[in-house]
Amino acid sequence: MMTLSALDQYLKQYTHEETQRLNGIKKDYSKFSLVKGKFDAPCYRFDTDLEDLRSLFLSKKVLPSYYNFAVVKQDRFENVPLHIHEWLELGYVYSGSCTMTINNNTFELKAGQMILISQNAPHSVKRCSKNDIIINFLLSREYLNGTFFERLSQENYLTHFFIEALNTTMQTSRYIIFSPEKQNRLADLANQFLCEFYSPSITSGPFLDSLFTLITCEMINLFQHDMVLDHSSVDQIYTILRYIETNSAHCTLSSTAEFFNMHPNYLSAYIRQHTGTTYKELVQTQRLSQAAKLLRSTALSTNDISLAVGYQNTSFFFQLFRKKYGCTPMEYRNRAHTSDTTHIN
Structure with a gap:
C-alpha cells in the first residue's frame, strides 16, 4: 500500500489534462447536451456512463475494475461549468480549498471536508490553484442500492432512522457538507482508501470495500451529531x-x-x-x-x-x-x- 507521503506526491503531480489547461487548451463541453430549465448559466448533462468513464480516465489510473463507482481527481485548472449527472457525488477536499455552487448557493470547502451531492443536483466548481486537490467519488445507483444505504440500515433501527433523515435532507437541500472537528477520522479513512486505491494490494477489493463502509459510517456519525445539536x-x-x-x-x-x-x-x-x-x-x-x-x-x-x-x-x-x-x-x-x-x- 502507498504511504501517505507518496500519496501526497502522487496527487500533486499534474495530470495530462491539467497540463493541457496550463498550456491554454480548454476542455470541450460541446459533446454534452444542455438541460432545459431556468438556470443562471448553461447547464450541461454529464451523461457518460461508468464504462465510458473507465476508458476516459484509464490514463489517470483512477478507476477500479472491481467497483461500480468511480474515483476521479478533479482537474484543478479549469472552471467546471454548471452541470448535472445521474451519479451521487461525494467530494473530498484533500488539500487547499474549493469554491462550489449548488442550487445558487455558493460556498467554500476547506481541507478535510466532504460534500455529498444528490443525483441531478445542478452544481459548478471554480478554478482551483495547484495546492487545491479535490477527489470525487461518483457512486452509481447500483452501488447505492446494493451497499451504500441498505447494508447499514439493516443493522439497527437507530442507524436506519438517521439514514432516512439523511435522505430527506438530500431531497430538500440537494447536498450535505460534513465538517469534522478536532480528530478528523473522515480524512484519515479517505486517505487510507486512496493509498490502497492508487497502489492496490492483493486484498485490495475487500479492503477498499470495508474502508468505504467506514467512511459512510463516519458521515452518518457526523450527520447525527449535527442533527442532535440543531434540533x-x-x-x-x-x-x-x-x-x-x-x-x-x-x-x-x-x-x-x-x-x-x-x-x-x-x-x-x-x-x-x-x-x-x-x-x-x-x-x-x-x-x-x-x-x-x-x-x-x-x-x-x-x-x-x-x-x-x-x-x-x-x-x-x-x-x-x-x-x-x-x-x-x-x-x-x-x-x-x-x-x-x-x-x-
Whole structure:
C-alpha cells in the first residue's frame, strides 16, 4: 500500500489534462447536451456512463475494475461549468480549498471536508490553484442500492432512522457538507482508501470495500451529531432510540416511559410521530437484529440467544425470526457460515 507521503506526491503531480489547461487548451463541453430549465448559466448533462468513464480516465489510473463507482481527481485548472449527472457525488477536499455552487448557493470547502451531492443536483466548481486537490467519488445507483444505504440500515433501527433523515435532507437541500472537528477520522479513512486505491494490494477489493463502509459510517456519525445539536426534538428521539437499542432485551413501554418521565401513552404516540413505527416494533426489530448478530458471530445455542435478546418463549422467538428473515435461526447461521467459507475460498 502507498504511504501517505507518496500519496501526497502522487496527487500533486499534474495530470495530462491539467497540463493541457496550463498550456491554454480548454476542455470541450460541446459533446454534452444542455438541460432545459431556468438556470443562471448553461447547464450541461454529464451523461457518460461508468464504462465510458473507465476508458476516459484509464490514463489517470483512477478507476477500479472491481467497483461500480468511480474515483476521479478533479482537474484543478479549469472552471467546471454548471452541470448535472445521474451519479451521487461525494467530494473530498484533500488539500487547499474549493469554491462550489449548488442550487445558487455558493460556498467554500476547506481541507478535510466532504460534500455529498444528490443525483441531478445542478452544481459548478471554480478554478482551483495547484495546492487545491479535490477527489470525487461518483457512486452509481447500483452501488447505492446494493451497499451504500441498505447494508447499514439493516443493522439497527437507530442507524436506519438517521439514514432516512439523511435522505430527506438530500431531497430538500440537494447536498450535505460534513465538517469534522478536532480528530478528523473522515480524512484519515479517505486517505487510507486512496493509498490502497492508487497502489492496490492483493486484498485490495475487500479492503477498499470495508474502508468505504467506514467512511459512510463516519458521515452518518457526523450527520447525527449535527442533527442532535440543531434540533431538540431530534435530540430527544435519538436519546430514546439509543436507550431502546441498549436495553431492548429487558425494557418495556412502561419502564422506558418512566426512565424519560413520560406517560406510556405519550411516549408511544411520540415514537410513532417521529419514526412512523410503534414501540413494540422498535424493540422487536432491535432484538431480532441482535439475535442475527449473535448467530453470525458466536456459537451460542438458539435457546441461549433467545433468552439473551429478551424472549423467554423460544417458539415465539423462532416464529418472529422466520417471519423477518425467511428461515429458522439455525438455517440463518448455516447460511452465514457457508457464505463466509465461500468468501474465504
